[in-house]
Structures are given as structure tokens and as C-alpha cells.
Amino acid sequence: xxxxxxxxxxxxxxxxxxxxxxxxxxxxxxxxxxxxxxxxxxxxxxxxxxxxxxxxxxxxxxxxxxxxxxxxxxxxxxxxxxxxxxxxxxxxxxxxxxxxxxxxxxxxxxxxxxxxxxxxxxxxxxxxxxxxxxxxxxxxxxxxxxxxxxxxxxxxxxxxxxxxxxxxxxxxxxxxxxxxxxxxxxxxxxxxxxxxxxxxxxxxxxxxxxxxxxxxxxxxxxxxxxxxxxxxxxxxxxxxxxxxxxxxxxxxxxxxxxxxxxxxxxxxxxxxxxxxxxxxxxxxxxxxxxxxxxxxxxxxxxxxxxxxxxxxxxxxxxxxxxxxxxxxxxxxxxxxxxxxxxxxxxxxxxxxxxxxxxxxxxxxxxxxxxxxxxx
Numbered sequence: 001x002x003x004x005x006x007x008x009x010x011x012x013x014x015x016x017x018x019x020x021x022x023x024x025x026x027x028x029x030x031x032x033x034x035x036x037x038x039x040x041x042x043x044x045x046x047x048x049x050x051x052x053x054x055x056x057x058x059x060x061x062x063x064x065x066x067x068x069x070x071x072x073x074x075x076x077x078x079x080x081x082x083x084x085x086x087x088x089x090x091x092x093x094x095x096x097x098x099x100x101x102x103x104x105x106x107x108x109x110x111x112x113x114x115x116x117x118x119x120x121x122x123x124x125x126x127x128x129x130x131x132x133x134x135x136x137x138x139x140x141x142x143x144x145x146x147x148x149x150x151x152x153x154x155x156x157x158x159x160x161x162x163x164x165x166x167x168x169x170x171x172x173x174x175x176x177x178x179x180x181x182x183x184x185x186x187x188x189x190x191x192x193x194x195x196x197x198x199x200x201x202x203x204x205x206x207x208x209x210x211x212x213x214x215x216x217x218x219x220x221x222x223x224x225x226x227x228x229x230x231x232x233x234x235x236x237x238x239x240x241x242x243x244x245x246x247x248x249x250x251x252x253x254x255x256x257x258x259x260x261x262x263x264x265x266x267x268x269x270x271x272x273x274x275x276x277x278x279x280x281x282x283x284x285x286x287x288x289x290x291x292x293x294x295x296x297x298x299x300x301x302x303x304x305x306x307x308x309x310x311x312x313x314x315x316x317x318x319x320x321x322x323x324x325x326x327x328x329x330x331x332x333x334x335x336x337x338x339x340x341x342x343x344x345x346x347x348x349x350x351x352x353x354x355x356x357x358x359x360x361x362x363x364x365x366x367x368x369x370x371x372x373x374x375x
Contacts, residue, residue: 001360003027004274005352006039007284008297009047010317011134012098013344016040016047017054022345023282023315026352031360037278039269043297044189044242044261045133049080049090052129055268058083064119067112068143070095070136071104072162077116079123085184087125089116091243092134100136103211106219107163108137110246114147118179127184130250131261132243133191138164138207138220140196140227141249149178150253164203164244165216167223173230181254188250189261193295194241196248197225202241205291210244239295262300271301276308280359282352288316288323313359315351317344328354 005023009016020038027036042051053059059080066074075095080088094112117128137143142152143162151174152160152167160166195201203212203220212220224245228235233252240248240258250256266272275281283301285292293299298314302325305312314327317340330347333354334340340347 001031001034001279002037002277003034004037004039004271004278004281006041006271006281006301007315008041008043010284010286010344011046013286013317013341014348015050016042018345019284019348022348023284023352023355026349026354027356029349030353030356034360037274039271039274041269041271041283041297041301042131042261042265043133043191043295043300044131044264045191046090046092046096048131048133048189048261048265049078049088049093051265052088052268053080056082062120062123064116067094067115068109069099069112070097070108070110071100071102072109073101075099075112077112077119079116079120081120081123081125085124085126086129087120087123087127088129088131089113089120091130091132091246095136096134097136097210104163105138105207105210105212105216106165108210109139109143109162110135110137110141110243111143111147111162113246114144117144118148121179121182126182128182128186129189130186130256131189132246133261135243135246136210138202138210138212138224138244140164140167140224140244141246142167142227144246145178145249145253150175151177164220164223167227168219170226170230175253178253181256186250186254186256188242188247188256188258189264190239190242190247190258191261191296192242192291193238193260195237196228196235196240196245197221202245206241206244260295260300262295262297266300266304272304275301275304275310278310280311280313281305282313282315282355284315286317287320288314288318288327289320311359313355315348315355317341326355326359
């Protein structure tokens with residue numbers, strides 16, 4: 001059998017490449033004669049910079065210190081410079097939720113992202129790719145854009161303090177000092193398809209993940225609505241709500257093109273062709289839930305598998321919702337969340353062995369039978 005192993009990172013636990021190797025080791029314990037193709041993935045969130053660096057020959061990593069972390073403490077900003085002059089920046093690297101000392105859903109900022117982008121432009125970047133998943137803030141990208149020269153002022157003409165809640169007092173967005181985008185354009189990679197506002201938007205869906213109470217969500221929703229009113233742009237566009245509305249901010253102010261990060265990485269890794277030629281594809285992530293099917297790596301891999309008629313499987317740290325394919329939970333295999341987090345590679349290996357046992361019982365001919373026939 002030919003098996004493609006294409007997980008995302010297990011956030012807070014292991015990166016995607018380590019997860020892929022651990023799953024593969026477990027599979028080969030049961031079926032050592034199978035051909036395994038390891039294609040670890042990312043979706044615009046944590047790990048995207050590493051994935052692109054691994055996929056693009058000649059990519060060089062650069063850094064600047066300090067930039068502002070999401071809570072204002074100093075962080076290191078990094079970017080990749082690709083051979084064609086494209087700079088790739090990953091928001092999670094300097095403004096991600098794990099960098100917060102304590103949750104601050106109203107005050108967390110993306111300012112460090114803008115500072116890092118500015119450094120990449122100073123380094124000669126002619127095109128920009130911004131991976132924005134994993135943000136700690138819900139500020140519509142205002143922090144990043146003000147670091148690039150946008151002036152977001154209150155009614156007295158004073159600059160707003162950092163954070164999404166402050167946008168409720170926004171009176172003027174002055175673009176006269178805004179740095180222009182690079183000549184080759186800007187692409188924003190998202191890991192969700194949420195709009196900016198409403199019950200499926202940035203504040204309502206993702207605010208609680210960043211520590212927002214119900215009252216905080218209402219504050220952030222009203223603040224983002226004010227921001228959209230003054231900035232203009234399409235608040236209903238798919239993905240506009242990604243990274244607390246950062247996609248909306250860059251699309252509106254810099255004319256950035258917003259696209260799913262998972263699809264972008266899939267093109268770099270040649271995943272579609274590999275899945276189409278496989279008997280089984282295994283994907284995975286730290287927590288599988290309903291949002292996994294909304295533009296994230298797992299959902300995109302399952303979509304490719306369905307299109308190709310290839311049997312698919314999901315291995316997750318935790319299964320918060322039922323998956324539409326064969327699935328395994330590390331927490332269930334380990335018997336506790338503490339053990340699953342403490343020894344993730346061991347339990348990924350056990351999951352890989354379990355998948356080989358249960359999925360490998362069928363022959364390649366069975367896997368390509370009437371339910372998913374291939375020519």
C-alpha cells in the first residue's frame with residue numbers, strides 16, 4: 001500500500017514534521033512493506049514559516065529584535081526571504097496566543113507583525129506572504145497597520161492605545177503616512193473562512209479562545225464594526241475574520257489577496273497529486289472539532305481525499321467532535337490528557353500502528369472499490 005502522512009502541527013506539543021515521522025514509525029511496525037510518503041502540512045498558522053522553509057530551496061531566515069509581542073513584551077520577529085524576493089512572515093511567531101503571559105482579549109495587539117513586515121521590506125522584499133493563523137488579538141490588524149504608518153486616532157486626534165477594544169473609540173484612519181505595499185503585492189494566508197462580524201465572526205467565534213468573556217465579545221464586536229465602518233472594505237468576505245480581523249485590515253488597507261493557507265502549502269508540497277496516487281492518507285492536528293473543516297489543514301486534506309476517492313484518516317490529540325472518517329484520539333489512547341501531552345511521539349506512534357492494523361486489513365483493491373473507485 002502507498003500511504004501519505006500529512007498532518008498539521010499538534011499545537012503546544014509537536015511540530016508537523018515530528019508528528020508525521022512518529023505516525024509513520026507506528027505504521028511501519030505493523031506494515032513494514034508499505035510505501036510511506038511524509039508530507040507534513042501547515043495552514044497559515046503556527047509552523048507555516050518552517051514548512052515553507054523546508055519546501056523552498058534557497059529560502060533564508062532573517063530576524064529582528066525586539067518587536068512588540070502581543071502583550072507588549074519584547075519578542076523576536078522573523079521572516080523568510082525566498083529566492084524570488086518574496087518575504088514570508090508568520091504572525092504566530094511574534095504575536096501568537098502562546099506568547100501571552102496572561103490572556104488579554106481586549107488589549108492584545110498585532111503591532112509586532114507590522115514591525116516585522118517593515119523589517120522585511122527594509123531588507124528588500126518585493127512581494128509579501130503573511131501567514132496569520134494563531135493570533136492572540138482581535139484588533140483587526142490595526143496594531144500591525146499602525147506600525148506601518150496608519151494613524152488610528154480618537155476624537156481628540158490622539159493615537160488609540162493597543163488592542164481591539166480601543167477601536168470602539170476610533171474617529172479617524174489617516175492613511176497619508178502609511179507605507180506602501182511591495183510592488184509584487186501581498187497575499188494573506190488564513191486558516192479559517194470566518195467573516196469579520198456577526199455570530200460566525202472574529203469576536204464571537206474566536207474571542208473566547210483568547211480569553212474573552214461574553215461581555216468582552218460584545219465589546220470587541222462593536223469595536224470591529226466601528227473599525228469596518230471607518231476603514232471600508234468587505235467585512236463579509238470569507239476569511240476576513242481570520243486572526244481577529246487581521247485579514248480584513250490588510251485586504252482593505254493594502255489590497256492584500258486573502259487565500260486559504262492550507263491550499264497554499266498543499267501546492268508547495270504537491271499534496272493533491274500524492275493523495276490521488278495513494279491508498280490511504282492520514283492527517284491530524286492537536287484538536288479536531290467542527291472548525292477543522294473550515295479551511296484548516298485537516299479539512300483541506302479530507303477534501304482532497306474525497307475528490308480523489310482515497311481513504312482518509314484523522315489522528316488528533318483530542319476529538320472534540322466526530323470526524324467523517326476513521327479517527328483516533330491520543331488522549332483516548334493514552335488514557336489521560338497529561339500522558340498524551342507528556343509523551344506525544346509515543347502516542348502518535350501507537351495511533352499510527354492502530355491505523356495500520358485497522359485500515360491495512362483491506363487490500364489496495366478493496367480501498368479502491370465501488371465506494372471510491374479509481375482508474
